[in-house]
Amino acid sequence: xxxxxxxxxxxxxxxSGGCCGSDYKQYVFGGWAWAWWCISDTQRISxxxxxxxxxxxxxxxxxGVALTVTGVAQVKIMTEKELLAVACEQFLGKNVQDIKNxxxxxxxxxxxxxxxxxxxxxxxxxxxxxxxxxxxxAAPDVGRMGIEILSFTIKDVYDKVDYLSSLGKTQTAxxxxxxxxxxxxxxxxxxxxxxxxxxxxxxxxxxxxxKIADSKRAFELQKSAFSEEVNIKTAExxxxxxxxxxxxxxxxxxxxxxxxxxxxxxxxxxxxxxILRTDKELIATVRRPxxxxxxxxxxxxEGEKVKQVLLAQAEAEKIxxxxxxxxxxxxxxxxxxxxxxxxxxxxxxxxxxxxxxALVLEALPQIAAKIAAPLTKVDEIVVLSGDNSxxxxxxxxxxxxxxxxxxxxxxxxxxxxPLIKKATGVQV
Numbered sequence: 001x002x003x004x005x006x007x008x009x010x011x012x013x014x015x016s017g018g019c020c021g022s023d024y025k026q027y028v029f030g031g032w033a034w035a036w037w038c039i040s041d042t043q044r045i046s047x048x049x050x051x052x053x054x055x056x057x058x059x060x061x062x063x064g065v066a067l068t069v070t071g072v073a074q075v076k077i078m079t080e081k082e083l084l085a086v087a088c089e090q091f092l093g094k095n096v097q098d099i100k101n102x103x104x105x106x107x108x109x110x111x112x113x114x115x116x117x118x119x120x121x122x123x124x125x126x127x128x129x130x131x132x133x134x135x136x137x138a139a140p141d142v143g144r145m146g147i148e149i150l151s152f153t154i155k156d157v158y159d160k161v162d163y164l165s166s167l168g169k170t171q172t173a174x175x176x177x178x179x180x181x182x183x184x185x186x187x188x189x190x191x192x193x194x195x196x197x198x199x200x201x202x203x204x205x206x207x208x209x210x211k212i213a214d215s216k217r218a219f220e221l222q223k224s225a226f227s228e229e230v231n232i233k234t235a236e237x238x239x240x241x242x243x244x245x246x247x248x249x250x251x252x253x254x255x256x257x258x259x260x261x262x263x264x265x266x267x268x269x270x271x272x273x274x275i276l277r278t279d280k281e282l283i284a285t286v287r288r289p290x291x292x293x294x295x296x297x298x299x300x301x302e303g304e305k306v307k308q309v310l311l312a313q314a315e316a317e318k319i320x321x322x323x324x325x326x327x328x329x330x331x332x333x334x335x336x337x338x339x340x341x342x343x344x345x346x347x348x349x350x351x352x353x354x355x356x357x358a359l360v361l362e363a364l365p366q367i368a369a370k371i372a373a374p375l376t377k378v379d380e381i382v383v384l385s386g387d388n389s390x391x392x393x394x395x396x397x398x399x400x401x402x403x404x405x406x407x408x409x410x411x412x413x414x415x416x417x418p419l420i421k422k423a424t425g426v427q428v
Contacts, residue, residue, distance in 0.1 A: 005033050007044065012079070014043045014088050027084050043092055049076045049150065050100050054107040058160070059115045061123065067159050069115060069123070071131065074150040075103055075142065087146025103147055110138040120159075127154040 007013040009030035016025045026033050029047060052073045058066040077087045077099075091099050111134050115123065123130050135152040142149060 007032070010046065010048050012045050012047055012077070012084060012088070014045065014092060016043075025085070027081055027088065029079060029084075043088075045077065045088055045092055046096055047077050047079065048096075049074050050096065050103070052100055052104045052107060053155070054104055054111050056108055056112045056115060059112050061115055062117055062119050065120050065159060066161070067115065067120065067123065067157060069111065069154065070156040071107070071111060071134070071152060072155050073103075073107055073152045075147050076150060078143075078146055078148045083143070083146045085146075086144070090145055099147075102145070103142055106141055106145075107134070107138050107152075110134055110141070113137075124157055127157070130154055 005013055005015070007028055007030065012027055012029040013033055014025060014027055015033045052075060053070060054073060055068070055070045057068045059069065060066050077091070078084060091102075114130070114134055114137060118130065131152050131154050135149050138152075139149050
């Protein structure tokens with residue numbers, strides 16, 4: 001018994017071994033193969049393209065200039081049966097990277113050997129020929145491994161001594177010189193040709209301008225003759241037209257005058273009728289209503305006059321009554337006040353200085369309250385004095401001066417009251 005193995009077009013299947021110790025090998029790609037259990041072996045190898053970048057650093061050319069060259073190669077295992085068998089014999093069981101390393105070393109060896117046989121100019125200026133030469137030399141060796149070189153190109157060529165840049169500068173200078181010479185020669189030839197063309201153009205232009213001037217002069221002469229004839233005919237026609245127009249205007253004006261006379265007569269008659277109509281209309285619409293309105297206004301004015309007189313009389317009577325009432329009230333209040341003052345005076349006379357003293361003592365708290373009213377708005381009073389005895393003496397001095405101030409204002413001597421005399425320390 002065995003298994004059926006399939007393989008895609010990008011890899012090859014190798015079936016080896018068989019019955020009775022057979023050494024037959026079967027190579028299949030993009031198909032299938034049968035393998036017996038235990039006695040057959042199956043292995044696979046990739047047929048995909050492998051990209052290599054061979055690089056040779058500081059390799060001396062035929063002139064002894066050290067160059068560094070990098071190439072790009074595309075290789076793959078060939079599918080011909082014999083070559084595939086060779087490749088399987090050498091690479092079967094290895095991974096892709098191992099195969100790349102073997103081919104890369106082969107290509108780099110051939111690249112290095114070919115660099116030593118060429119000059120820098122041959123390598124740099126004809127890269128395609130250089131790459132073709134490497135491919136042709138390396139193909140037989142890699143072909144014996146079953147490997148095919150699909151393409152090989154030179155990616156980069158440079159050196160560390162600026163040899164290539166010097167070649168480029170020299171070539172650039174030569175090309176620039178040839179270009180400048182070519183430009184100068186082309187400009188010279190162009191200038192000569194331009195001058196010749198300008199001369200031919202001026203000659204042709206002069207001849208054309210001359211012919212144009214002759215034609216223009218003949219045209220102007222002919223035009224003047226035609227214009228003169230046309231002007232004469234035009235003037236005659238204009239004069240005849242103006243005379244006929246004047247005659248027609250005269251007739252029209254005469255007819256217009258007659259029409260205006262008739263219209264004026266009719267207008268005068270109409271205006272006379274309008275004046276009569278307007279006069280009657282004014283009498284009916286203005287004068288008669290005005291006379292009626294004047295009579296109405298006169299009656300209204302007389303009624304308003306009587307009304308105002310009556311109102312004035314009523315207002316005067318009202319004021320008189322109010323005045324009499326107010327006078328009676330004032331008289332009663334005056335009598336009451338006089339009686340109060342009389343009784344008060346009698347009481348003061350009866351009690352004498354004691355009554356005055358009582359009045360003053362009753363008024364002192366009110367006076368003190370009025371004087372101290374501003375201090376009620378003060379949160380705190382600080383006395384700037386370092387001596388407490390001095391503050392006390394100041395308070396005593398103010399209390400001692402109080403009876404004298406009250407006596408000056410009211411004529412009442414508080415020092416005669418024993419309680420006040422003891423509090424203030426006043427000596428009588």
